[in-house]
Amino acid sequence: MKNLFEKVNNQQYFRTDHLKNDLKGRSVRGGAITIAAQASRFILQMGSTVILAHLLVPEDFGLIGMVTVVIGFAGLFKDLGLSTATIQKAQIDHQQVSTLFWINFAISCATALIVAVLSPFVALFYGEPRLTWITLALASSFIFGGLTVQHQALLRRQMNFTSLAKIGIISMLVGVVSAIVFAWYGAGYWAIVVMQLASAATNAIGVWIACSWRPGLPAQGSGIRSMLAFGGNLTGFNIVNYFSRNLDNVLIGQYRGPQELGFYAVAYRLVLLPIQQINGPVTSVALPALSSLQTEPQQYRRYYYKAILLISSLGMPMVGFLFASADKVILTLLGKQWLDAVPIFRFLMPAAFNATIGAGMGWVYQSLGAVDRQLRWGVVSSILNVILFAIGVRWGAIGVAAAYGLSRPFFLVAGFAYCYKGTPLKLTELTKTLFLPAFASIGAAISLIGINQLLPFDLNNAIALVIDLILYILLYLAIWIIIPNGKRSLLEILEITKAFQKKRG
Numbered sequence: 001m002k003n004l005f006e007k008v009n010n011q012q013y014f015r016t017d018h019l020k021n022d023l024k025g026r027s028v029r030g031g032a033i034t035i036a037a038q039a040s041r042f043i044l045q046m047g048s049t050v051i052l053a054h055l056l057v058p059e060d061f062g063l064i065g066m067v068t069v070v071i072g073f074a075g076l077f078k079d080l081g082l083s084t085a086t087i088q089k090a091q092i093d094h095q096q097v098s099t100l101f102w103i104n105f106a107i108s109c110a111t112a113l114i115v116a117v118l119s120p121f122v123a124l125f126y127g128e129p130r131l132t133w134i135t136l137a138l139a140s141s142f143i144f145g146g147l148t149v150q151h152q153a154l155l156r157r158q159m160n161f162t163s164l165a166k167i168g169i170i171s172m173l174v175g176v177v178s179a180i181v182f183a184w185y186g187a188g189y190w191a192i193v194v195m196q197l198a199s200a201a202t203n204a205i206g207v208w209i210a211c212s213w214r215p216g217l218p219a220q221g222s223g224i225r226s227m228l229a230f231g232g233n234l235t236g237f238n239i240v241n242y243f244s245r246n247l248d249n250v251l252i253g254q255y256r257g258p259q260e261l262g263f264y265a266v267a268y269r270l271v272l273l274p275i276q277q278i279n280g281p282v283t284s285v286a287l288p289a290l291s292s293l294q295t296e297p298q299q300y301r302r303y304y305y306k307a308i309l310l311i312s313s314l315g316m317p318m319v320g321f322l323f324a325s326a327d328k329v330i331l332t333l334l335g336k337q338w339l340d341a342v343p344i345f346r347f348l349m350p351a352a353f354n355a356t357i358g359a360g361m362g363w364v365y366q367s368l369g370a371v372d373r374q375l376r377w378g379v380v381s382s383i384l385n386v387i388l389f390a391i392g393v394r395w396g397a398i399g400v401a402a403a404y405g406l407s408r409p410f411f412l413v414a415g416f417a418y419c420y421k422g423t424p425l426k427l428t429e430l431t432k433t434l435f436l437p438a439f440a441s442i443g444a445a446i447s448l449i450g451i452n453q454l455l456p457f458d459l460n461n462a463i464a465l466v467i468d469l470i471l472y473i474l475l476y477l478a479i480w481i482i483i484p485n486g487k488r489s490l491l492e493i494l495e496i497t498k499a500f501q502k503k504r505g
Contacts, residue, residue, distance in 0.1 A: 071135070071138045101149070175195040361374075368423060
């Protein structure tokens with residue numbers, strides 16, 4: 001009787017046919033819940049960055065930045081792309097997911113052990129003895145991560161975004177509070193270490209409470225070969241992409257030291273932080289929805305462009321505002337000691353602008369099961385990134401930021417052209433979708449810079465920043481309305497919110 005109950009209980013996490021009955025409603029509700037939760041997490045993360053920037057020194061962030069490159073790379077192996085494989089696969093069962101769970105957990109434990117063994121070599125590479133204990137401490141986070149991979153995948157597969165949102169907020173809150181307390185009492189860089197460990201542990205506990213599925217024993221012949229191949233290609237892409245995207249930190253840390261790396265790391269974090277708050281939630285909703293539509297090209301195409309319009313309309317204006325008011329943002333949030341990060345911050349803006357829609361490539365590759373093509377693109381783009389970073393580091397953090405940021409538009413066009421090949425999607429349609437939000441964001445940024453140059457006011461920096469924000473929003477909306485068909489597109493985006501409210505009511 002117990003086995004029968006467990007079998008019935010487990011089926012709720014594996015079946016997805018019921019999702020199609022109200023896919024639009026689930027997507028709207030899920031997107032709204034996830035974005036609201038991500039907004040809360042953004043406030044927490046931004047608040048922690050501001051507070052810790054005043055309690056700690058740039059060198060503390062630089063030390064963590066040196067280790068983060070290693071920890072982040074090793075972290076790719078706790079997942080192995082198997083969470084996405086669980087979400088994407090049309091039919092899965094308890095035995096398959098159980099086998100994947102034990103694979104994830106075993107690899108995570110092995111990764112933690114390897115990182116711990118390598119910790120002295122990390123310290124030796126940078127010539128910084130303090131990194132040994134930092135690396136050892138952060139290695140334990142992999143064990144918590146391995147325990148949650150498949151449970152989180154099952155929650156996403158069922159589009160249970162409410163539970164995921166609650167867990168994300170609570171785990172981040174626990175980490176942030178822990179870090180602030182430790183920093184207040186003079187723990188220095190250990191405050192950041194404690195924040196990551198506390199968040200990871202709380203997240204693992206929350207996920208196991210929210211997802212009642214429990215793994216059985218692993219089994220041979222469970223039919224996971226195709227899922228392992230999918231995960232292998234996705235992991236291969238993540239590895240080469242991570243290496244190229246984090247080589248900048250390695251080079252700056254090696255040749256310029258923790259001080260300059262601290263400026264670069266914080267500038268990079270601030271640049272991408274607002275975008276991550278949008279792309280993460282939308283991706284968590286769009287990927288399972290698009291996966292369920294992979295055999296229906298017309299509906300797939302319609303859903304995809306709406307999702308692209310949503311993330312670009314929200315993300316691009318954020319980047320435009322940050323570029324126009326970069327000095328005020330840095331000064332208000334971080335203080336005068338961080339002003340050297342302003343030029344780095346501005347040079348990274350083109351990368352942030354492209355990042356607002358870059359997630360759309362991953363949606364296509366992963367929802368259609370074409371991760372082998374994603375891997376090939378990752379290899380080519382990573383090689384080019386390595387060359388750019390190697391050239392840029394001659395001029396320090398600013399040179400690296402300029403090389404990376406200014407090259408992104410070329411990468412974006414080439415990337416989408418290759419991604420769309422053989423799919424129902426077209427580059428011309430993407431361009432039409434992006435024209436309005438891109439034009440309005442850039443136009444509002446240029447207008448705001450012009451207003452500040454022509455009408456300089458001697459105001460408190462925080463007040464001036466708020467005025468800039470209000471002006472930018474008004475300029476952005478005005479340009480949308482003035483452009484032909486802009487008002488109609490803007491109303492289309494607002495209808496998503498109305499639909500959510502109607503569904504919720």
